[in-house]
Amino acid sequence: MLGVAGVLSRISELQDQLGLNAAASAQAAPVGTPGTSGARFASALASATGTGSGPARPGGPAGDDVVAAAKKYLGTPYVFGGTDPSKGLDCSALVQRAYSDLGVDLPRNSWQQAKAGRPVAGLDDAKPGDILAFNSPVDHVAIYLGGNKMIAAPKPGDHVKIQNVYETPTAIRRVLDTVPAAAVQDMSSLRPAGLRATAGGGLSGVPYADLFEQAGARHGVSPKLLAAVAKVESSYNPRAVSKAGAQGLMQLMPATARGLGVDNAFDPAQAVNGAAKLLASHLREFKSVPLALAAYNAGGGAVHRHNGIPPSAETQAYVPKVQKALAALGG
Numbered sequence: 001m002l003g004v005a006g007v008l009s010r011i012s013e014l015q016d017q018l019g020l021n022a023a024a025s026a027q028a029a030p031v032g033t034p035g036t037s038g039a040r041f042a043s044a045l046a047s048a049t050g051t052g053s054g055p056a057r058p059g060g061p062a063g064d065d066v067v068a069a070a071k072k073y074l075g076t077p078y079v080f081g082g083t084d085p086s087k088g089l090d091c092s093a094l095v096q097r098a099y100s101d102l103g104v105d106l107p108r109n110s111w112q113q114a115k116a117g118r119p120v121a122g123l124d125d126a127k128p129g130d131i132l133a134f135n136s137p138v139d140h141v142a143i144y145l146g147g148n149k150m151i152a153a154p155k156p157g158d159h160v161k162i163q164n165v166y167e168t169p170t171a172i173r174r175v176l177d178t179v180p181a182a183a184v185q186d187m188s189s190l191r192p193a194g195l196r197a198t199a200g201g202g203l204s205g206v207p208y209a210d211l212f213e214q215a216g217a218r219h220g221v222s223p224k225l226l227a228a229v230a231k232v233e234s235s236y237n238p239r240a241v242s243k244a245g246a247q248g249l250m251q252l253m254p255a256t257a258r259g260l261g262v263d264n265a266f267d268p269a270q271a272v273n274g275a276a277k278l279l280a281s282h283l284r285e286f287k288s289v290p291l292a293l294a295a296y297n298a299g300g301g302a303v304h305r306h307n308g309i310p311p312s313a314e315t316q317a318y319v320p321k322v323q324k325a326l327a328a329l330g331g
Contacts, residue, residue, distance in 0.1 A: 061102040063129025063176055070098035070143045070151045076160040078153045080284070083108075092220070094153045094160055095131060095141050104175065109220045114138040117175035123148070123165065126172050133171040137222030137331065139283050144172070203227055203329065207236040208249065208268050215276035221283065224331035226276055229296065231325045232318065238268045250275035293319045 079088025089097065092110040099106045106116055114133035120126055126144045134140040142152035145162065153160045203209035206227050216223035233251035234240035246253050248265035252274055257265045260274035275296075282292035282300060294302075294309040297318045302310040309319055 061104065061176055063127050063174075065102055066098055066129035066143060066176065067145055067151070069101040070094060070160075072101075073097065073160045074151070074162070076153070078156055078158045078160070080156060089153050089160065091141050091153045094151075095143055098143060099175065106175065109217055110141040111138040111220065111222050112217070113141050114171045114173060117173045120172035120174050123169065123172065127174065129174075129176055131171075131173040131175065132165065132169040133173070134167065134169055135287065136170050136289060137225050137283075138170060139220065139287075206329070208272065211269055211272040215272045218273065219276040219280040221276045221280050222331060224329045225279065225289070225322075225326055226272060227329055228322050228325035228331065229275060229279070229293070230272070232321045238266055238271070252278075290319050290323070293322050 073085055073089060073094055076085050076094075077088040078090060080090050082088035082090055083093045083097070085097065092108060092113055095110075095113055096106045096108060106113055110133065113131055116131065120130055126132070126146075128144060128146045130144040132142045132144050132150055134142075140152070140154075142150040142163075142165075144150050144165070148165050149162055150165050151160065151162050154163065203212060203223060206212070208230065209223075209227070212223040212226040212230070215221070216226055230236055230249050233246075234249050236249065238249040240249070240251065241247055242251055244253070247257070248271040249268050250265070250271040252260070252262060252265045252271060254265070256278070257263075257271075257274060260277050262270045262274035265271050265274070279292055279296060282295040283289070285300060286292050286295060286303065290309060291303055294315050298310045298312065298315045302312075302315075309315060
């Protein structure tokens with residue numbers, strides 16, 4: 001990958017090749033202005049640096065390019081965890097791939113993508129190509145098309161399609177305004193700052209922060225939500241055992257642990273990974289953090305039977321406790 005210095009050096013070489021010396025460029029229109037030698041330069045630069053699959057826009061890829069890239073995947077089946085369009089994509093894989101097709105590097109998970117680029121105040125200010133994120137913690141993303149439309153991979157059994165923006169996004173992020181071609185080559189400039197932080201960034205001082213970050217990234221669950229659950233369940237005690245027999249940092253019942261592939265619930269790494277897998281499943285099923293937490297505490301069957309948070313005193317108290325712990329972590 002070319003660094004910024006390398007790209008600038010290559011720009012100088014291409015300018016010489018195209019006759020854009022200093023004297024001429026001082027008289028000419030700005031580089032990249034359609035109908036000038038700058039347009040030829042931008043096209044040559046795109047070919048030299050490998051950005052995009054065709055002639056690049058003079059200023060680099062823009063929101064409309066993201067929309068066009070995403071539309072190539074219309075009709076692709078939804079597959080949870082899918083990253084191969086020949087087999088299926090999930091929502092964040094669609095977003096990641098559309099940007100990747102333009103040479104822009106985005107993180108894999110929806111909650112990470114909801115921190116990429118810069119924030120947009122609201123839907124009235126959104127532009128085509130912006131990332132729309134939904135729910136808290138974020139568990140779904142889409143690409144805005146304009147006119148209150150978006151393209152998304154919605155859910156199992158469905159496919160990539162154009163939809164109305166059916167609810168107010170919890171976050172809107174703009175990765176591209178007009179990104180210079182050179183900036184696209186330095187991918188780190190497009191990654192959210194949190195991904196450049198040390199392990200556990202945002203969970204500074206929280207025990208097992210690195211495990212929450214790793215499992216959250218693996219299963220698409222907010223690390224802060226995992227940390228909040230651990231705080232309420234065991235106060236971060238990996239040897240905790242409840243009166244009912246729940247074990248370890250995340251207080252998994254033995255049968256539940258086995259079903260999640262956790263051989264030893266007292267092993268923090270296994271416990272956190274198992275809990276992340278379980279919470280991810282509940283979030284997909286119930287599309288609601290409070291209901292997912294209720295299912296974690298009382299079981300998904302109880303949530304279905306009561307069509308909401310079960311009326312037991314334990315679960316009624318558990319959900320707000322975790323939400324309070326999450327808020328204390330800035331989630």
